[in-house]
């Protein structure tokens with residue numbers, strides 16, 4: 315080891331993704347645990363907002379699920395108490411955050427993932443994470459203005 319940081323080639327892609335720590339995770343005092351996993355992965359939180367979302371925002375956010383059997387329960391749950399909305403940045407942040415979260419259904423989520431370690435029920439799956447660049451852009455814009463986002467230079471960049 316020369317002590318020189320390993321440098322990735324040009325394929326590295328810095329992305330932003332949207333995440334929400336859901337009401338049940340706040341109730342269960344899991345916010346710190348979840349944020350800690352995001353940080354230890356090497357991702358950067360560049361915006362955070364504690365908010366109780368109204369039905370209109372929840373319905374816009376989850377519009378693709380309108381008509382599904384779980385939709386009404388999902389909207390009720392997501393508006394039942396505060397969430398922590400986040401913008402998370404880093405290399406391949408969209409996929410990285412979804413890997414940390416694990417599959418949507420906690421019953422199928424492996425141990426070591428947030429949903430696998432802490433969840434039992436699909437509707438109470440602790441965290442939302444955008445599933446594509448288009449979803450990330452749409453969801454970030456629903457919850458945050460440009461001024462809310464505080465990019466910072468990551469001093470660990472070369473070492474992650």
Ligand code: CMP
Nearest residue numbers: 379384388418436437438439441442443
């Ligand atoms: P999320 O990643 O926030 O995106 C849509 C949400 O709908 C999902 O997490 C779950 O909370 C919820 N959901 C998806 N499928 C089901 C289901 N079969 N039953 C109950 N809730 C679901």
